[in-house]
Amino acid sequence: MTLATRQKWALPGSVTLLVAGVLASLATGDMRLSPAMIWAGITGTDELVSTVLWNIRLPRTLVAIEIGAALAASGVVMQAFFRNHLASPGLLGVSAGGSAGAVIAIGMGWAAWSYYLVPAAAVVGAMGATMAVVVLAKQGASTERLLLAGVALNALLGAVTSYVLSNFTLSYERNAQIIFWLLGGLEDRTWEHVMMAAPIALGAVLLWPLGRSMDLLSLGRNEAQSLGVDVKHLQRRMIILATVMTALATAVAGTVGFVGLVVPHIFRLLFGPEHQRLVPVSLIGGAAFVLFCDVFARSAGDLRLGIVTALVGGPFFLWMLRRAS
Amino acid sequence: MNALELKQVAVPDRLRSLDLTLATGQLVGLIGPNGSGKSTLLEVAAGLLPTAGSVAWRGRPLKEIPIVERGRLAAWVPQEAHFGFGFSVESVVGQGRFAHGDDGRGVAEALARFDLTALAKRPVNRLSGGERQRVMLARALVVDPKLHFWDEPLAALDVKHALEVLVLAQQLTRTGATVFMSLHDLRLAHCLDRVVVLDQGALRADGPPEDVLSGELLQAVFGVRLRTAPGMILELP
Numbered sequence: 001m002t003l004a005t006r007q008k009w010a011l012p013g014s015v016t017l018l019v020a021g022v023l024a025s026l027a028t029g030d031m032r033l034s035p036a037m038i039w040a041g042i043t044g045t046d047e048l049v050s051t052v053l054w055n056i057r058l059p060r061t062l063v064a065i066e067i068g069a070a071l072a073a074s075g076v077v078m079q080a081f082f083r084n085h086l087a088s089p090g091l092l093g094v095s096a097g098g099s100a101g102a103v104i105a106i107g108m109g110w111a112a113w114s115y116y117l118v119p120a121a122a123v124v125g126a127m128g129a130t131m132a133v134v135v136l137a138k139q140g141a142s143t144e145r146l147l148l149a150g151v152a153l154n155a156l157l158g159a160v161t162s163y164v165l166s167n168f169t170l171s172y173e174r175n176a177q178i179i180f181w182l183l184g185g186l187e188d189r190t191w192e193h194v195m196m197a198a199p200i201a202l203g204a205v206l207l208w209p210l211g212r213s214m215d216l217l218s219l220g221r222n223e224a225q226s227l228g229v230d231v232k233h234l235q236r237r238m239i240i241l242a243t244v245m246t247a248l249a250t251a252v253a254g255t256v257g258f259v260g261l262v263v264p265h266i267f268r269l270l271f272g273p274e275h276q277r278l279v280p281v282s283l284i285g286g287a288a289f290v291l292f293c294d295v296f297a298r299s300a301g302d303l304r305l306g307i308v309t310a311l312v313g314g315p316f317f318l319w320m321l322r323r324a325s
Numbered sequence: 326m327n328a329l330e331l332k333q334v335a336v337p338d339r340l341r342s343l344d345l346t347l348a349t350g351q352l353v354g355l356i357g358p359n360g361s362g363k364s365t366l367l368e369v370a371a372g373l374l375p376t377a378g379s380v381a382w383r384g385r386p387l388k389e390i391p392i393v394e395r396g397r398l399a400a401w402v403p404q405e406a407h408f409g410f411g412f413s414v415e416s417v418v419g420q421g422r423f424a425h426g427d428d429g430r431g432v433a434e435a436l437a438r439f440d441l442t443a444l445a446k447r448p449v450n451r452l453s454g455g456e457r458q459r460v461m462l463a464r465a466l467v468v469d470p471k472l473h474f475w476d477e478p479l480a481a482l483d484v485k486h487a488l489e490v491l492v493l494a495q496q497l498t499r500t501g502a503t504v505f506m507s508l509h510d511l512r513l514a515h516c517l518d519r520v521v522v523l524d525q526g527a528l529r530a531d532g533p534p535e536d537v538l539s540g541e542l543l544q545a546v547f548g549v550r551l552r553t554a555p556g557m558i559l560e561l562p
Contacts, residue, residue: 272413
């Protein structure tokens, strides 16, 4: 299939994947649901199925869509910002920053004042990590420098998260909490979590029109500026959007790695690097990717979502590193 | 009206305070040893590097020209193009029309002019150094600007393409554009209307090439001895 044909199918293809992912996610769990049963649940003709769908499956599915879209889009933005294929919220420590912020808010008991202090603290934590990476690695930095900055931040912020959890959480809850924040997951997600991450949709809308300018920026700061892009303004918007979207995803699902690395890379290989196409396709495809990983996690006896994305993403990352060298 | 006016521009450790005015329709070469500040001066002139003093394009202070309008008025070609992503040649050249609303005008002609038509669909990160340089020049050409700032555009080019770029630059100046480019090959200086010589971040000489490029100057700035001897002259057919 030629690139032009593939490009034509990019959007319809990713939407189809998303629809399939949503159906699989609604159907999978302790109680397996057929399409007919899902319909009965949605229309309210079967009360039990309706309860399962509305209270458990639908919030979980929507949170999966939100975090998948957010992490994949953040990956696209960070790759354009740093002009490096390997930049992504997980590897650069931005997700870990979000986790640390959220965990501090929970540990200090701020969550009791307002549930929305958790995502706010995640945003602060992620922003701190982003600023640290920007200072340490700068735009156009070598892969080594970028990854080393990410390794250092991930280790530091992971230690902060573990320390806070081990000191502020009751011991019987402790291990489960640490695992949740460090490995990410979608268990017991409620409508509150869906609402908490809802600003991700606004982020996606704001990101959509930046695609063309991101094309120019990804070939160089001076190049973009000389062609009429307000680079300072664009970079500020990109970094704020990517960080806030990652932070919100982390606040509701913990650290889910590799989505921002794998999804944009596959779509760039399939459909070309133009961001006007890559941004929407990654938003939709990222959501589909997390849905399928979560369905697999549930089918394989409640594996952690973060473990599944790492099992897919880890080898993929190593393959990319080998290819890059 | 002057195309470019630099007044007391200076960049710490790279460029000492200097004034420079370029008239409209001139092909001006910027020469000097490695590290003499050529790229810095071009970036300052192109409005890409903050500087002390003032920069004006066509009589207007740069600060008063919105960034998107600058993208229509001037084109900048970097010394080396780094392409991390596999955009097609055609799409990178088309980026030159960004500030014109991405209308795609002149892209096919620019590709043809730089022998890139056959490479139009090829990813830019799989091109040779010279091909990449031609892509950047083609992109500058489609901007259709009044001012061109080219940083060593000939460095990676073979002799035919280098001569073609010089001919193009001369043609551009005849249509009222001004071309300010750095170069190393002084044997090509006879194509220029004017030569500006930088040395250790300071303006050393400025004028027509035949006046400026004396044996004394080359000895003082580059540490080489000038000897004219009959030799090979390469020209486009």
